[in-house]
Amino acid sequence: MTNGSRPPRENPDYEPQAAGRSSYLFIGLGLLVVAALVIGGFLWMNNKTYPPVDxxxxxxxxxxxxxxxxxxxxxxxxxxxxxxxxxxxxxxxxxxxxxxxxxxxxxxxxxxxxxxxxxxxxxxxxxxxxxxxxxxxxxxxxxxxxxxxxxxxxxxxxxxxxxxxxxxxxxxxxxxxxxxxxxxxxxxxxxxxxxxxxxxxxxxxxxxxxxxxxxxxxxxxxxxxxxxxxxxxxxxxxxxxxx
CATH class of the missing domain: 3.40.30.10 (Glutaredoxin)
Known part of the structure; x- marks a missing residue:
């Protein structure tokens, strides 16, 4: 480093922002959907009926x-x-x-x-x-x-x-x-x-x-x-x- 200059930022256009409430809401909804699919699949498998052998x-x-x-x-x-x-x-x-x-x-x-x-x-x-x-x-x-x-x-x-x-x-x-x-x-x-x-x-x-x-x-x-x-x-x- 010379002349007391400061190193440039890797991406001067990047500005980190705190996650808003809507972001957390979407994440929460996504987790709920995944959980519902897993539980639904489990219940479907356990309640599936099979016809008699022909x-x-x-x-x-x-x-x-x-x-x-x-x-x-x-x-x-x-x-x-x-x-x-x-x-x-x-x-x-x-x-x-x-x-x-x-x-x-x-x-x-x-x-x-x-x-x-x-x-x-x-x-x-x-x-x-x-x-x-x-x-x-x-x-x-x-x-x-x-x-x-x-x-x-x-x-x-x-x-x-x-x-x-x-x-x-x-x-x-x-x-x-x-x-x-x-x-x-x-x-x-x-x-x-x-x-x-x-x-x-x-x-x-x-x-x-x-x-x-x-x-x-x-x-x-x-x-x-x-x-x-x-x-x-x-x-x-x-x-x-x-x-």
Whole structure:
């Protein structure tokens, strides 16, 4: 600093002013609006009602159905091929489910959801693998379905191409028509629509708490499905392991 001069102000046109009463009023009103929205949203969520589960919709939108129509019990299994918990569920209960189907004790409607699409590298793996299963459903039997279903869960952390899925299906005995259907992604959009419809019915049953894997019995959620096969034993025994 030279010649005793004073440093210039950074902004000589700026003149700070004390906040007026109107400023505080607007801030207060803004906070009240935010609080009202939060409270309103909370009350809406807690008072939201869900319609009963529509069994017809579940039947029409199952990706694959196995078991006799005359089986004593029908269960709905909701899974996502990109779901690690579903992989564990398949490892624990898959063989037992199959055996009880073969024995005529249960009928199973599999619903392949796709809300984990966003977590896959391709952004649509759940939908594409669900579309593949739908191709099997249209052209092949339960043995091909069970083999591919199990293999896709073994590779649940992968992001297979349609052709790779088709190759797996071919090794499982799928028909040429099925392989072509999978490789071309022919039924992916239909699988998405079916997943949306199934997801809505699951949401109706669980009051919006949608997750995979989930099992429904007569529209109600079955408890403790990740704790071995006791849940299935109870169903076969005529008990109701639901909440």
């Amino acid at each position: 069994d017809k919709v579940l039947a029409e939108n199952a990706s694959f159905i196995v078991g006799e129509k005359t089986a004593p019990e029908t269960i709905d299994v909701f899974e996502d091929f990109h779901c690690e918990h579903c992989r564990k569920f398949e490892e624990q209960s898959g063989a037992a489910i199959q055996q009880n189907v073969v024995d005529g004790k249960i009928r199973v409607r599999y619903h392949m959801l796709n809300f984990l699409d966003k977590d896959s590298g391709s952004g649509d793996y759940s939908s594409r693998s669900a579309g593949a299963i739908l191709c099997v459903s249209r052209n092949d039997g339960r043995d091909v379905f069970w083999k591919l279903h199990s293999q896709l869960f073994e590779k649940s952390g992968d992001d297979l191409t349609n052709q790779q899925i088709a190759d797996l299906a071919a090794a499982d005995g799928a028909s040429d028509q099925t392989r072509q259907c999978i490789a071309s992604g022919e039924l992916v959009d239909e699988a998405r629509s079916m997943a949306d419809a199934s997801k809505q019915q699951l949401s109706n049953s669980t009051e919006g708490q949608v997750a995979t894997p989930t099992v429904l019995l007569a529209g109600k959620q079955v408890e403790n499905i990740m704790d071995g096969t006791a849940w299935l034993d109870k169903i076969v025994a005529g008990q109701q392991p639901t909440g």
